[in-house]
Amino acid sequence: MTTMQENDVFNAFHEIWDVPEQTKTGPLEGMTVAVKDNIVTKTGTTTCGSKMLKEYKSPFNATVIDRIQDAGAILVGKTNCDEFAMGSSTEHCAWGPVLNPWDTTRVPGGSSGGSAVAVAARLCDAALGSDTGGSIRQPAALCGIVGYKPTYGLVSRYGLVAFASSLDQIGTFSVNVEDSAHLVETMAGFDELDSTCRDEPAPELTKHLHKSIDNLRIGVPSQYMGNQNTNDVEAAINAAIETYRALGATIVEIDLPLTDVGISTYYVLAPAECSSNLARYDGIRYGHRTDKQCKDLFELYSESRAEGFGSEVKRRIMLGTYVLSSGYYDAYYNNALKTRRLICREYETAFKKCDVILGPTTPSPAFSIGEKNDPLSMYLCDVYTANTNIAGICGISLPCGFSEVDGKLLPIGLHLQGAWYDDANLLRAAQMFQNSTEFHTVTPECVK
Amino acid sequence: METSLTTKEVQHVAKLSRLALTNVEIEQAKEDLSTIFEHIARLNDVDTEGVDPLDHPTELLNRYRDDSIGKPLSQEQVLSNAPAVKDVFFDVPKVLGGDA
Numbered sequence: 001m002t003t004m005q006e007n008d009v010f011n012a013f014h015e016i017w018d019v020p021e022q023t024k025t026g027p028l029e030g031m032t033v034a035v036k037d038n039i040v041t042k043t044g045t046t047t048c049g050s051k052m053l054k055e056y057k058s059p060f061n062a063t064v065i066d067r068i069q070d071a072g073a074i075l076v077g078k079t080n081c082d083e084f085a086m087g088s089s090t091e092h093c094a095w096g097p098v099l100n101p102w103d104t105t106r107v108p109g110g111s112s113g114g115s116a117v118a119v120a121a122r123l124c125d126a127a128l129g130s131d132t133g134g135s136i137r138q139p140a141a142l143c144g145i146v147g148y149k150p151t152y153g154l155v156s157r158y159g160l161v162a163f164a165s166s167l168d169q170i171g172t173f174s175v176n177v178e179d180s181a182h183l184v185e186t187m188a189g190f191d192e193l194d195s196t197c198r199d200e201p202a203p204e205l206t207k208h209l210h211k212s213i214d215n216l217r218i219g220v221p222s223q224y225m226g227n228q229n230t231n232d233v234e235a236a237i238n239a240a241i242e243t244y245r246a247l248g249a250t251i252v253e254i255d256l257p258l259t260d261v262g263i264s265t266y267y268v269l270a271p272a273e274c275s276s277n278l279a280r281y282d283g284i285r286y287g288h289r290t291d292k293q294c295k296d297l298f299e300l301y302s303e304s305r306a307e308g309f310g311s312e313v314k315r316r317i318m319l320g321t322y323v324l325s326s327g328y329y330d331a332y333y334n335n336a337l338k339t340r341r342l343i344c345r346e347y348e349t350a351f352k353k354c355d356v357i358l359g360p361t362t363p364s365p366a367f368s369i370g371e372k373n374d375p376l377s378m379y380l381c382d383v384y385t386a387n388t389n390i391a392g393i394c395g396i397s398l399p400c401g402f403s404e405v406d407g408k409l410l411p412i413g414l415h416l417q418g419a420w421y422d423d424a425n426l427l428r429a430a431q432m433f434q435n436s437t438e439f440h441t442v443t444p445e446c447v448k
Numbered sequence: 449m450e451t452s453l454t455t456k457e458v459q460h461v462a463k464l465s466r467l468a469l470t471n472v473e474i475e476q477a478k479e480d481l482s483t484i485f486e487h488i489a490r491l492n493d494v495d496t497e498g499v500d501p502l503d504h505p506t507e508l509l510n511r512y513r514d515d516s517i518g519k520p521l522s523q524e525q526v527l528s529n530a531p532a533v534k535d536v537f538f539d540v541p542k543v544l545g546g547d548a
Contacts, residue, residue, distance in 0.1 A: 055529075056529055057528070057529065059521050059525040059526075059528065060521070152505045152506060153505075153506050153508075166503065166504045166505060192513060195508070195510075195511045196504070196506060196508060198506070199511075258494070260490070261490050261491060261493070261494055263487070264487060264488045264489075264490045264491045265491065267484060267487070267488055268488060268491070275465065279466075282466075283531060284530070284531075284538050284540055285526075285529070285530055285538055286529035286530060286531075287529075287531070288531070289531035289532065294541050295541070296541060296542070296543075297540060297541060297543055298466070299468070300540070300541055301466040302463075302466045302467060302468035303468050305465075305466050305467050305468075306467050306468040306469060309467070311473075314465075314467055314469070314473075314477075315477065315480055315481070317465045317467065318458070318461045318462060318465050318467070318477060318481065319481060319484060321461050321464050321465045322453075322457075322461045322481070325461070325464060332488065332491070334501055335491050335492075335494075335496055336491060337501030337502055337503055338494075338496035338499040338500070338501050338502070339491055339494050339496060340501070340502045340503075341499050341500060341501065341502035342494065342496065342499060344502060344505070374480075374483070375480050375483070375484060376483050376484055376487055379484070379487075390505075391505060392505025392506065420505075
C-alpha cells in the first residue's frame with residue numbers, strides 16, 4: 001500500500017499527519033478530512049502558506065476543528081494555499097505551487113488549491129477551505145469536485161486566520177454534495193467565540209437533501225453568459241440548464257448588472273480589511289522577526305514584514321492601506337461600501353423571482369502555471385464568485401462537464417447561488433443535479 | 449479620478465504599511481497598483497447617490513457576552529510562539545529615546 005506522502009505528487013499537503021487509531025463515533029465517523037493551512041489546529045503548524053508563520057503552532061483549535069473531530073472525522077493534515085488565502089491559483093504559496101491532478105502543468109485554482117487537489121486526487125474524503133471571493137468554489141471547479149461556501153455567519157470563523165473578516169467564510173470540498181452537507185451541518189451553529197456567527201441552531205442540511213424541490217425556479221442572469229466564457233464552458237452551462245429543465249425546473253431570466261463591478265468592489269473591500277487584519281504580523285508576539293539589528297520598533301516591523309510576506313500579500317496590504325488613507329477613503333472605500341449595498345439589493349430582487357441563481361463558476365477551465373503573471377488577470381478569475389461574498393449569500397460549485405485541451409480533460413464548474421440562510425435549498429438543488437449526472441464520478445487518471 | 453500612482457505616493461503607502469521595500473519593488477508596485485486602480489475606477493460609473501454604505505453583510509449590532517471569568521491561555525502558551533522572550537516578557541528593541 002502506498003502512503004499518502006507518496007501519492008501526494010501535487011504538493012497538495014504542507015503536513016500529513018499520522019492517523020489516530022481511535023476516533024469518535026458520530027455522523028462523520030471515519031471521514032478523512034484535510035484542513036486548509038489557514039485554519040488553526042493544535043496538531044502541527046498553521047503557516048497560511050507564508051514564511052511569516054513558518055513555525056507557528058496554535059495553542060488552540062478552530063471551532064470547526066473541534067466540532068468535526070467530536071463528530072468522528074479523521075484529520076489527515078494541512079493543505080497548501082495561496083499565502084494568507086490571497087490568490088486564485090495556489091502559485092503564491094511559500095511552500096511551492098500546487099499542481100492540478102487533471103494536468104500537472106496547470107494550476108488547481110485557489111486560494112484553497114491544496115484542499116481541492118487532496119479531494120480531487122482522492123487522497124482523502126473531504127477537505128475544509130475558506131472562501132473570501134471564490135477561494136473554495138473556483139478551485140473546486142478547476143479540479144472537478146464539489147466546493148461549498150455557506151452563507152456568511154452560518155459557520156464560526158473562530159480560528160480561521162483573518163484575511164477580510166466581512167467576506168471570509170469556512171466551507172468544504174467533497175466528491176458528493178452529501179458529504180459537504182454533513183460537514184457543514186456539523187460545523188454550523190452559534191459559537192460565542194465569533195460575534196458575527198448567527199445566533200441560531202445549525203440548519204438541517206441533510207434531512208431533506210434527497211427530496212427534489214417541486215417547482216424549482218432557476219435564475220440565469222444574462223451577465224453570466226456570453227463572450228467572456230470559453231465555448232466549452234458556455235456549452236456545459238447550457239447543458240446544465242437543460243438538465244434542470246428536464247427535472248421540471250422553470251428557467252427564469254434575471255438581471256444582475258452589477259456583476260461587472262464586483263471585482264472592482266471586491267478589490268477595494270478585501271484589501272482594506274486585509275491591511276487592517278495583517279497589521280498584527282509585527283514580529284513581536286509571533287511570526288517572523290528579522291535578524292537585522294534594528295534601531296527602533298518601526299524598522300523592526302518594516303523589515304520583519306518585508307522579509308516575511310510574499311509579493312501578492314504586500315501588494316494587497318498596500319492597496320488596502322491606500323484606499324483607507326486620508327484623501328482616498330471616501331472615493332474608494334466608502335464608495336465600494338455603497339456599491340456593496342446595491343449588490344445586496346440586486347440579489348434581493350433576483351431572489352424574489354428565483355430560488356437559485358445558475359451560471360459558470362469560472363469563465364474558463366484551469367490555466368497553465370505562470371500564465372496569469374499580471375495581478376489583474378488573476379483577480380478577474382473571480383468575476384462570478386466575488387459578489388457572493390460581498391453580499392454574504394451561499395454558493396456551491398459542482399462538476400458539470402469537461403473541456404479537452406492538449407489531450408487532457410479539464411473540469412468545468414457549475415455555480416449555484418442561494419439566498420441568505422437558504423443553504424438547505426441550495427444543497428437540495430445541487431443534489432438534484434448530481435442525481436441525474438455522472439460528472440462527479442469521473443476522476444483524473446492518477447486515481448485509476 | 450487620477451488612477452496612476454507616483455513613486456513618492458507608493459513610498460508613502462509602503463511606509464504606512466510598515467513594509468521596507470527595495471527601489472525595484474517600489475517601481476513594480478507603482479506599475480501594478482496603477483493597473484489595478486485603473487480597473488477599480490469602474491466604481492465611479494455606479495450611481496451611489498443617497499445609498500448608505502454597507503460594511504458588513506449581516507448588519508448585526510454589538511453582541512455582549514456575560515461578564516464572567518473565562519479560561520484564558522496560559523502565559524507559557526501565549527509566549528510560546530514569540531520570536532524573542534525575556535523572562536515572562538516579549539523582548540523588543542528599545543522603544544523610547546536614545547540608542548537601542
